[in-house]
Amino acid sequence: MKLKQLAFAAAVLAAPFMAQADMTAMDDSALSGVTGQDGISISGNFSGSVGNVKYTDNDAAGGSLNLTNISFTGFSIADSNPLKIDVVTTTIGGNQTEQLAISLPAMTGTVSVGGIYVGGTYANGATTGAASIGALAISDINMSGTTIKVWGH
Numbered sequence: 001m002k003l004k005q006l007a008f009a010a011a012v013l014a015a016p017f018m019a020q021a022d023m024t025a026m027d028d029s030a031l032s033g034v035t036g037q038d039g040i041s042i043s044g045n046f047s048g049s050v051g052n053v054k055y056t057d058n059d060a061a062g063g064s065l066n067l068t069n070i071s072f073t074g075f076s077i078a079d080s081n082p083l084k085i086d087v088v089t090t091t092i093g094g095n096q097t098e099q100l101a102i103s104l105p106a107m108t109g110t111v112s113v114g115g116i117y118v119g120g121t122y123a124n125g126a127t128t129g130a131a132s133i134g135a136l137a138i139s140d141i142n143m144s145g146t147t148i149k150v151w152g153h
Contacts, residue, residue, distance in 0.1 A: 041082035046075040046109075052122040066127050067136070069114025081105040090149070099151040106144035112137045 050070040057063050077083050088101045113136040120130030 039084060039086035041084055043077045043079045043082040046077075047071070047073045051125060052127070054122060064119060066117040066120055066122050066130070067113045067115070068117065068122060068127050070111065071114070072109055072111045075107055075109035077105055077107055088149070097151055099149040102148040102150070104143045104146040104148075106142065108140050108142045110137060110139045111141065 048071070051068065053067040053070060055065040055067075083105060084101075084103045086101050086103075088099050089096050090099055091097070115127065115132040116134050116136060117127045117130040117132055120127045
């Protein structure tokens with residue numbers, strides 16, 4: 001019985017060494033025939049904020065408009081329909097050019113502005129010296145179908 005257990009243990013310990021493949025270098029012509037999966041996919045939930053955007057006109061009095069507490073929410077990219085990044089080949093000026101193509105999926109969200117102030121001063125997260133004249137919301141922003149291509153020249 002001990003002999004069988006010893007033989008079995010030796011076989012188990014030797015198995016990884018028998019499975020090792022011989023690694024050899026490949027030249028360019030051999031590598032050109034190798035194929036595989038390319039590209040990456042990205043999904044997630046995106047949101048953020050901007051404390052203040054200030055517009056100042058050019059007149060002598062220097063009037064300004066402050067947009068405060070700006071946020072963007074609800075921008076989600078599902079795993080089932082991700083942002084895709086692939087390498088594509090396009091003809092530009094008669095030359096085949098490889099490009100990085102970034103394709104945006106259906107993704108909707110909302111941008112909101114918490115306060116709109118005519119005049120005033122923005123500092124430390126608040127506008128002073130003016131009262132808000134209201135708020136603003138931009139809804140259902142949709143960038144689906146957008147493709148951005150990037151390449152060197």
